[in-house]
Amino acid sequence: MLKDYDLRDDGLAAAGVADRRRPGKRHRAVLLIGRATYAGTEVACLIHDISAGGMMARFAVPPVVGDRMTIAMRGLDMVEATVRWVRDRKAGLEFAMPQPVERVFQPVDEAGLIARAPRxxxxxxxxxxxxxxxxxxxxxxxxxxxxxxxxxxxxxxxxxxxxxxxxxxxxxxxxxxxxxxxxxxxxxxxxxxxxxxxxxxxxxxxxxxxx
Incomplete structure (x- = not known):
């Protein structure tokens, strides 16, 4: 069971808020461009919500449930993820390992360099x-x-x-x-x-x- 991002239902993710009924569960609303690599191609996605365990993103061409991909975004190293649900052009992705998502919201990285969007x-x-x-x-x-x-x-x-x-x-x-x-x-x-x-x-x- 996913502890901090319920990828089976994007209702909370769309709201971009914490579910206060479940201690430790946290959603952060963002609007960042990410780079998804899967099926041998690179595509852009718009990250709407993110937590340590996963994220919701919008794709120009939606992926398929079960697709595995790597995601690049500002503030994080390359992240491996699996698509758990797809609705229209939005998809819920589960990270292979929990991520330090607080870095996504920091203007500079640990080395003091400006965090930049993926190219x-x-x-x-x-x-x-x-x-x-x-x-x-x-x-x-x-x-x-x-x-x-x-x-x-x-x-x-x-x-x-x-x-x-x-x-x-x-x-x-x-x-x-x-x-x-x-x-x-x-x-x-x-x-x-x-x-x-x-x-x-x-x-x-x-x-x-x-x-």
């Missing part, structure tokens, strides 16, 4: 648009909050504009938050971090990853 590998052609200039680039990875980009063109921290992804028709507004000379073999130019003005929704992120 998804995304090697795709892209364009950077600044005013009337369109500059060739390619994405390296993406998260709900931004993208890592490689480009042969010089960039400056603070440059604001759009990241255009032709494969999906996405146009994302943001600014350069860091710029470094590329250290990749055979790659000229710079690598840079482009922070989105507005974090991507689950649907927008899933659309980009599926493109």
């Amino acid at each position: 998804f590998a995304l090697v795709r052609p892209a364009l950077l648009r600044f005013g009337d200039k369109r500059l060739a680039a390619r994405t390296i990875d993406v998260s709900a909050g931004g993208a890592k980009i490689a480009t042969p063109w010089p960039m400056r921290v603070g440059d604001t504009g759009q990241l255009l992804l032709p494969d999906t028709g996405s146009s994302l507004y943001g600014r350069m938050c860091w710029v470094r000379p590329s250290d990749a073999a055979g790659e000229a130019g710079v690598r840079c971090g482009f922070r989105f003005v507005t974090p991507l929704s689950l649907e927008a992120l899933a659309h980009i990853l599926a493109g």
Whole structure:
């Protein structure tokens, strides 16, 4: 029997509150993008509620009861989990081992580093648009909050504009938050971090990853 997250019923999880009738049972409401890896693919999910024993998440394409996956989220190491129920696009997952979920709510980790959302590998052609200039680039990875980009063109921290992804028709507004000379073999130019003005929704992120 699950002691701190009843994955057979998402009623309490949807409320995101503690069940005070059961000492020690605790639910925390969150809205964080996670990265689920199963069936050989990486997909995005939106974590609604979490406890030491499991979580409820929404998927663009729902998994199947019994699916086993690994979950990456801000503040925790990779977590192994099993799908216990599915309703529409929401699923209840049971962790293989209890997790220190308090880390999910801490802005920095134990090493003093900023806890960041998981990133998804995304090697795709892209364009950077600044005013009337369109500059060739390619994405390296993406998260709900931004993208890592490689480009042969010089960039400056603070440059604001759009990241255009032709494969999906996405146009994302943001600014350069860091710029470094590329250290990749055979790659000229710079690598840079482009922070989105507005974090991507689950649907927008899933659309980009599926493109």
